[in-house]
Amino acid sequence: METINFGTDGWRATLEEFTVPRVRMVGQAVATYLADEGLEGPVAIGYDARESSPEFAEELTRVLCANGFDVLLPERDRPTPLFAYGIVERDLAGALVVTASHNPPEYNGIKFISGDGAPALPEVMDAIADRLAEPEQHPRDSHGSAREVDFVSPHADHALGLAGADLEGLTVAYDAMHGSGRDTTDTLLEQAGASVDRLRCDRDPDFGGSPPEPSPEYLEELTERVQSGDGDADLGIANDGDADRLAVVTPERGYLDENLFFAALYDYLLEDGSGPAIRTVSTTYLIDRIGEAHGEDVHEVPVGFKWVAQGIAEYDALVGGEESGGFTIDGHVREKDGVLMALVAAAMHAEEPLDDRVDRLLAEHGTVVQDKISVACPDHEKARVLSDLEDEIPEAIAGTDVEDVNTADGFKLLLSDGSWVLIRPSGTEPVLRVYAEAEDDDRIAALLEAGEDLLAEFV
Known part of the structure; x- marks a missing residue:
């Protein structure tokens, strides 16, 4: 269970960690969560074009059906948003999509979309994570069924x-x-x-x-x-x-x-x-x-x-x-x-x-330019780095005074000339992101370099 970590948009990992037994545990956790919430409608299960995705979708289907849920499937890999729309259009309990989005082929992942067709909020994902367990055995006469439907039209x-x-x-x-x-x-x-x-x-x-x-x-x-x-x-x-x-x-x-x-x-x-x-x-x-x-x-x-x-x-x-x-x-x-x-x-x-x-x-x-860079940082170190950074916010960045600091997501340093620098942890990769916005490319380069130098003290 320690290797199943839900990030910004579900669980994503390399195929060394993203295995059939763990996928089945996620399926059981979702089934238990839906049952505990009294959500009895069908569940959509989709998947992307990766070689391993149809197999993982099939495993999720088995687990959801064994827990009494009917499952609606596409005829082939289809875009994630089609399943989000399908939830609302068909009044489903939710959807699971096997996808690692933009990651290389050695990754895969699972996205859970709530019954309102929107990404699941952290409290929902936490509730699912708390229910990770081996699949439960239920009498066959209580199993749900699976069928293909048209999500495209x-x-x-x-x-x-x-x-x-x-x-x-x-x-x-x-x-x-x-x-x-x-x-x-x-x-x-x-x-x-x-x-x-x-x-x-x-x-x-x-x-x-x-x-x-x-x-x-x-x-x-x-x-x-x-x-x-x-x-x-x-x-x-x-x-x-x-x-x-x-x-x-x-x-x-x-x-x-x-x-x-x-x-x-x-x-x-x-x-x-x-x-x-x-x-x-x-x-x-x-x-x-x-x-x-x-x-x-x-x-x-x-x-x-x-x-x-x-x-x-x-x-x-x-x-x-x-x-x-x-x-x-x-x-x-x-x-x-x-x-x-x-x-x-x-x-x-x-x-x-x-x-x-x-x-x-x-x-x-007015002209606006924005760019970002990534700084390598193991996931388990991100919280420590940000905690250390909190006590070392500089009074100026790249020669410009820091007027305010927004901490809604990491640290966004608002500068006196209207530019800004944001440092925040990635929710999908072992990196910290440094973003900057200013009026020209030279200023962006200076701000990103200053942000990277600031992080170098802690990473």
């Missing part, structure tokens, strides 16, 4: 109605990165009228030798398709391994920083809607400037989409997102959805080129 119909997208005449280059977005995101874009140029839309459990992480260094071919100048693609879109996040590539900028996409998204939604935005502590203040210009509030929450989801519910928000590429909008489930957001991104671009919208926003609200 209901989500697609909902997304098309919500986005209201007419993409006729638009060509989108779509990169599935060999993940579960293939034949889902690209098909949805075609249903909305777009022509789709497909990249890595075949299943490869090894993801072509690179992790299914939609970051610039892994999207070079997609960027080339959009920026080649031959006009073959108007926009590029990529999903991560389980397609709950997205990346966007534009003709002028290439890889579009997720903070800038969030800003463009909020601006787009405010054309016909109203309401606050929810952003994480690591996400740009440009969102706040846009909200203020429209008379809307912006609320900051800790990193992790569960906190974004909680904020959306608390403040009836128009949009929620994070700088790592996870977003959802009003009218949808409170879970990040890279499939829906691909459709919305294309609709935005069809209305006004994303580069033009971003240029306009930066001209109106």
Whole structure:
């Protein structure tokens, strides 16, 4: 049990630790939790494109069925957000998805999505962790049943109605990165009228030798398709391994920083809607400037989409997102959805080129640059490092006074020139993250170096 540690978004580990017996224990813990809470509805069990994922999903199905739960399964690996929507659409007790998201193929994981279609909050995951145990034996006449259902069509119909997208005449280059977005995101874009140029839309459990992480260094071919100048693609879109996040590539900028996409998204939604935005502590203040210009509030929450989801519910928000590429909008489930957001991104671009919208926003609200680095730190050392750092917060960073310190998630040092540095532990990897936001790249480099130097005293 000591090797099953629930992080920001469930349990994730290498296949040396992520074994069938431990997966079965997690399944039993979820079954016990649901039973203790009086939740008797069916449970969805999904999985990603990794070689080991179907087997682990089958083991979870056996355990849930043995505990009396009916299980609904997809016909193949499908994106995580489809199961979040399926929970609400089918009134399910919850969902388990076997996925390690953007991690390399030697990892796997389990995400638990609550009965409201949102990521489980820590108290729920703690309750599940407390119930880790060997699977229980129950009489066969009390077992539930398992059957395949269509999770794709209901989500697609909902997304098309919500986005209201007419993409006729638009060509989108779509990169599935060999993940579960293939034949889902690209098909949805075609249903909305777009022509789709497909990249890595075949299943490869090894993801072509690179992790299914939609970051610039892994999207070079997609960027080339959009920026080649031959006009073959108007926009590029990529999903991560389980397609709950997205990346966007534009003709002028290439890889579009997720903070800038969030800003463009909020601006787009405010054309016909109203309401606050929810952003994480690591996400740009440009969102706040846009909200203020429209008379809307912006609320900051800790990193992790569960906190974004909680904020959306608390403040009836128009949009929620994070700088790592996870977003959802009003009218949808409170879970990040890279499939829906691909459709919305294309609709935005069809209305006004994303580069033009971003240029306009930066001209109106000021230039913003953000970047981050990772500093290696074993998981068991993270709490100690942060405790030591708490007593050594400097009065200035990179020559600029520290005006305030936000401790909602790690330490966010707010500087007198409007820039900031954030130091926080990763919930999925053995690293500490150092983020910085400022007005230009040189200033960002100086702030990140100062943050790394500060951590060097303790790591």
